[in-house]
Amino acid sequence: MKRAIILGLLLFGMNTQAATGNDNKVLELKKKAIYYEIQAKVVAKEITLKEAQALWQKKVKQLKKEEGK
Numbered sequence: 001m002k003r004a005i006i007l008g009l010l011l012f013g014m015n016t017q018a019a020t021g022n023d024n025k026v027l028e029l030k031k032k033a034i035y036y037e038i039q040a041k042v043v044a045k046e047i048t049l050k051e052a053q054a055l056w057q058k059k060v061k062q063l064k065k066e067e068g069k
Contacts, residue, residue, distance in 0.1 A: 027067060034059045 038055055041047045047055065 023067075027063070030063055031060065034063070 038052050042049060042052045
């Protein structure tokens with residue numbers, strides 16, 4: 001009985017960890033996409049560095065809100 005419970009908990013924990021890992025990867029990829037988009041604007045001199053920093057903060061905050069839903 002104890003072995004069955006331990007095995008069940010182990011499998012459940014592995015499944016939960018795999019799902020969480022995928023979510024983190026997606027979030028990191030979205031952050032990288034935002035970063036490269038803003039970096040391209042800075043290199044093209046469409047926006048200043050201060051504007052880029054403000055835009056980064058705004059976009060990341062918006063991304064976190066979307067992930068929370």
